[in-house]
Amino acid sequence: MKMLALPLLITLLHSPICLSVTVSSSKPKVEVHEHTDAVLSCEFRTEKDQNPRIEWKKKGKGVTFVYFNNKFTGHYAGRAKIEGATLTIHAVTQKDSGEYRCEVTASEDHVNLGEAIVTLNVLVPPHVPSCEVPGSVFVGVGLELLCKDKLSVPPATYRWYKDNRALTATADTLYSIDTSKGSLNFKSVSKLDSGMYRCESSNSVGAPKSCVAQELKVSDYPVNTAILIAGAAGFTVLVLFCCICVCICRRRGCCRKSKKTKSTKSYHPSPPPPPPIRNLKHYKQTQSFMI
Structure with missing residues (x-):
């Protein structure tokens, strides 16, 4: 070996x-x-x-x-x-x-x-985010505020502030916050939600950056608008009621058209024809005519 x-x-x-x-x-x-x-x-x-x-x-x-x-x-x-x-x-x-x-x-x-x-x-450190805050809304509407920093790497996380106080969503609050998407959602806003809102973006690279605070006003519906809404709602209900009545009437046969009766005309018999003229060959002169 x-x-x-x-x-x-x-x-x-x-x-x-x-x-x-x-x-x-x-x-x-x-x-x-x-x-x-x-x-x-x-x-x-x-x-x-x-x-x-x-x-x-x-x-x-x-x-x-x-x-x-x-x-x-x-x-x-x-x-x-x-x-x-x-x-x-x-x-x-x-x-x-x-x-x-x-x-x-x-x-x-x-x-x-x-x-x-x-x-x-x-x-890339955080950049100033773009914040979308409407100027005014009416009481009771749903509302979403948006915040986005598209340039930071790694992607930024977000925090919302109202009147310079950080908002924290809990089970008792009427809003929710998505820290990764930068959204602040209200189910139904009230006058208490009025204030100055701003958003802050941050990551592990640099200092946080914030957008300029923007004012949100929450107000009641104006009287004219309320009247218009009530009138439109009443008109809609009236139209629906009329449609339902017409449908019921047709089903029961109340809306069928009656047949037209034939019109009678007065009859006038035509006059009898004139008597026929007799043949001249059989005509005999019975009287003499003098001129």
């Missing part, structure tokens, strides 16, 4: 070892604040090729080049640098977030292509 293992070991020692280019990243997930520098690490090792080709690509809706043919492309030109295969992007924004791929091609190696993937997430 030892005699068979020795030739095999000698053969392995003398045979060439097939190595390939290897690519890796010491930090595959990178999180940085907006307007700071992002370092996307990429380390490689080749078998023979001392001058491999290095490329960086970004994956989005499609694949775009970041570094190609020894130069930066698109909006990365003038705001990025490369050292070895490590990429540094200056003053990153939310548009720079995404998945990046480092590719190293060593044409002289047996397996000549290697790649590493780095994910960049740009953190």
Whole structure:
């Protein structure tokens, strides 16, 4: 057995070892604040090729080049640098977030292509949210106030204030708050809900931001409006009542049309025909005529 293992070991020692280019990243997930520098690490090792080709690509809706043919492309030109295969992007924004791929091609190696993937997430502090507060509403209506900050990363959470006092929804309150959507919902507003409302957005990146407080007025329906509503309701009830009466009448046959009687005309007999004229051959003169 030892005699068979020795030739095999000698053969392995003398045979060439097939190595390939290897690519890796010491930090595959990178999180940085907006307007700071992002370092996307990429380390490689080749078998023979001392001058491999290095490329960086970004994956989005499609694949775009970041570094190609020894130069930066698109909006990365003038705001990025490369050292070895490590990429540094200056003053990153939310548009720079995404998945990046480092590719190293060593044409002289047996397996000549290697790649590493780095994910960049740009953190954005809260921005001033947009707040939707109507100027005035009537007592008893349902109402929803909305607040939204579309730019913060991670997504913001929201808090509503009335007259500079934070609102907290409980089982006893007549409103509810969705802190993730930024909505404040009233089932039925009353005059006590009048006041100055504002919303605040916050996340783990920066200081909270608030919109300008806006006034909400809750008032009774005006007298004229109440009269119009009552009149419209009464008219609707009257129309429905008439329709029901007509339907009942038709079912009972009260609304059937009576048949028209034939009109009688007075009869006048035609006069008798004149007596026929007798034949002149049979006419005899009975009297003499003198002139």
